Amino acid sequence: MDQSTSFRLQLSVFALVSAAFLNIYITQPVLPVLQQEFDSDMVRVSLTVSAVILGIALSNLPFGMLADHLPIHPIIFTGGLLVSLGSLLCAATGHLWVLIGARFLQGLFIPALTTCLAAYLAKTLPAERLNVVMGSYVAATVLGGLGGRLLGGWIHPPLHWRYAFVSAAALTLCATVIAVRGLPRVTVAQPSGHNGSGFWDLLQRWDLLRIFLCAAGSFAIFSSIFNYLPFRLAEPPFYFSTERTTLLYLVYVVGIFLGPMAGRISNRFGSGNTLVGGALVLGGALALVLAPSTAAIVAGLVGICAGFFTVHAAAVGSLNRKLVSGQGRANALYVLFYYVGGWLGITISGFAYRHGGWSAVVLIGWTLLLIPIGAGLGEKRMRKRSIGGSAR
Numbered sequence: 001m002d003q004s005t006s007f008r009l010q011l012s013v014f015a016l017v018s019a020a021f022l023n024i025y026i027t028q029p030v031l032p033v034l035q036q037e038f039d040s041d042m043v044r045v046s047l048t049v050s051a052v053i054l055g056i057a058l059s060n061l062p063f064g065m066l067a068d069h070l071p072i073h074p075i076i077f078t079g080g081l082l083v084s085l086g087s088l089l090c091a092a093t094g095h096l097w098v099l100i101g102a103r104f105l106q107g108l109f110i111p112a113l114t115t116c117l118a119a120y121l122a123k124t125l126p127a128e129r130l131n132v133v134m135g136s137y138v139a140a141t142v143l144g145g146l147g148g149r150l151l152g153g154w155i156h157p158p159l160h161w162r163y164a165f166v167s168a169a170a171l172t173l174c175a176t177v178i179a180v181r182g183l184p185r186v187t188v189a190q191p192s193g194h195n196g197s198g199f200w201d202l203l204q205r206w207d208l209l210r211i212f213l214c215a216a217g218s219f220a221i222f223s224s225i226f227n228y229l230p231f232r233l234a235e236p237p238f239y240f241s242t243e244r245t246t247l248l249y250l251v252y253v254v255g256i257f258l259g260p261m262a263g264r265i266s267n268r269f270g271s272g273n274t275l276v277g278g279a280l281v282l283g284g285a286l287a288l289v290l291a292p293s294t295a296a297i298v299a300g301l302v303g304i305c306a307g308f309f310t311v312h313a314a315a316v317g318s319l320n321r322k323l324v325s326g327q328g329r330a331n332a333l334y335v336l337f338y339y340v341g342g343w344l345g346i347t348i349s350g351f352a353y354r355h356g357g358w359s360a361v362v363l364i365g366w367t368l369l370l371i372p373i374g375a376g377l378g379e380k381r382m383r384k385r386s387i388g389g390s391a392r
Contacts, residue, residue: 005184006129012182013117014136016076019175020113021144022151023083023106023168024052028227029153029246030161032234038096042231043350047100049227050346055107057339061199063111064332067119073180079112080176087169091162113176114141115335124186139256146252153246202330207382210375211319212337214275214311217371219338220345221282222308224361225289227346229301232358237292248298254305262313270383271318275311275376279369282307286365290358311372318379 027034027048034045066075086106093099121133148168155164202208229248233240266274285303288296316334323330345368352360 008182009184010133010136012179013121013133014140015175016080016113016117016179017137017140018144018147019080019168019172020083020110021141022148022171023087023110024056024148025049025145025226026148026152026164026168027103027161029149029230029249030156030242031227031230033156033161033242034096038099040096041354042228043347043354044096044100046227046346046350048103049223050343051100051104052107052110053223053339053346054343055104056110057107057336057343059108060111060115060335060339061332063115064119064329067116071185072116072120072183073185075112075116076179076183077176079109079116080172080179082106082109083113084169084172084176087165087172091165091169113179115332117179120183124184142252142255146249149249149252150246153242153249156242199329199333202333207322207378208319208330208333210378211315211322212333214315214372214375215334215338216341216344217368218279218282218308218311218315218341220341220348221286221365221368222304222345223342224345224349225286225301225304225365228349228353228358228361231353232289233297235358238294238297248301251298251301251305254302255309258306258309258313262310262317265310266314266317270380271314271321272376272379272381272383274314275318275372275379277376278307278310278314279372279376280307281310282372283366283369286362286369290362315372315375 027045031042031045031048034040034048035042038045063075083106086102086109089102089105090099093102118137121137125133151167152161152164155161155167203212226249230240230242230245232238233245233248262274262278265277269277281303285300285307288300288303291297291300316331319330319334345364349361349364352364356363
């Protein structure tokens with residue numbers, strides 16, 4: 001692959017994944033605004049985020065299988081078009097349930113831009129090139145998630161939150177065109193027969209299932225805190241504006257640095273110790289966000305990002321080191337558990353916030369920490385048995 005083709009490929013990947021993740025969290029910083037505009041409660045308006053996550057969870061596996069049998073370019077074009085149309089519908093509607101339905105539609109087709117692209121890259125690139133391009137992919141997920149929050153929060157009130165959806169539609173369409181034109185058209189051999197482990201076989205392995213549950217539990221904590229943060233900061237003693245709340249989402253860039261660093265920490269200290277350490281950092285950070293202090297909130301959010309991305313990176317690394325086959329299916333299951341956990345976390349924490357306030361959301365987070373801690377302890381026990389067996 002020459003330098004020009006390599007650059008186009010990385011640009012296509014970065015643009016498409018950034019645009020896809022831009023759409024996921026676009027309403028998060030303006031949830032209190034939506035609550036007032038639609039005269040609704042926080043649980044219902046939070047569905048404008050969790051409906052996207054649920055859609056991604058439901059369609060991730062089907063799109064993963066579709067990518068094994070169809071060319072990538074028409075899948076990406078269809079997905080980009082429908083995600084963009086969903087954004088325009090969000091911008092135009094005056095009904096909350098139509099907004100939620102359009103967000104669910106977007107979630108259903110975001111895997112056409114992400115899961116299918118990852119499968120295409122894994123099938124078509126040599127290992128050394130794949131590592132480089134996937135670096136662009138991971139960075140794009142972080143920057144896209146941050147960009148959606150900033151777009152949704154900063155474009156309101158100078159214009160209106162609806163304009164954020166118009167901008168997202170335009171960016172998604174542009175990224176789709178770039179990807180369709182920039183991704184090399186290659187012939188990929190069709191899968192034949194049963195290759196590797198099936199989904200049910202993977203779920204029956206406890207060493208893998210606890211990693212899947214770790215993904216669900218940790219993302220449930222992370223998504224809940226960041227989803228209900230605008231409500232907490234709009235209340236006394238903070239009284240933050242939408243723009244000021246949105247600024248706090250900049251702590252999300254911690255993930256760009258923590259992902260690779262957590263991989264190196266896992267290599268040195270083991271995935272079990274890294275999972276437990278990340279979970280403990282996350283638990284301490286949850287205590288900080290309880291304090292009625294802006295400085296404590298900022299420090300707590302940095303700690304939550306540091307702890308979560310450490311757990312996430314260590315879990316993904318541990319999962320793939322355990323596999324000799326079925327890597328695609330296992331990673332698809334990881335993503336499924338990850339997003340189902342996020343959806344459940346946002347939904348349950350919404351009811352908790354309504355009845356018990358911010359402290360109830362934090363309490364749920366502390367309870368869910370038992371999952372990554374348990375996964376880490378399980379990894380440590382497995383490593384000790386492995387070392388003991390090697391010694392004998």
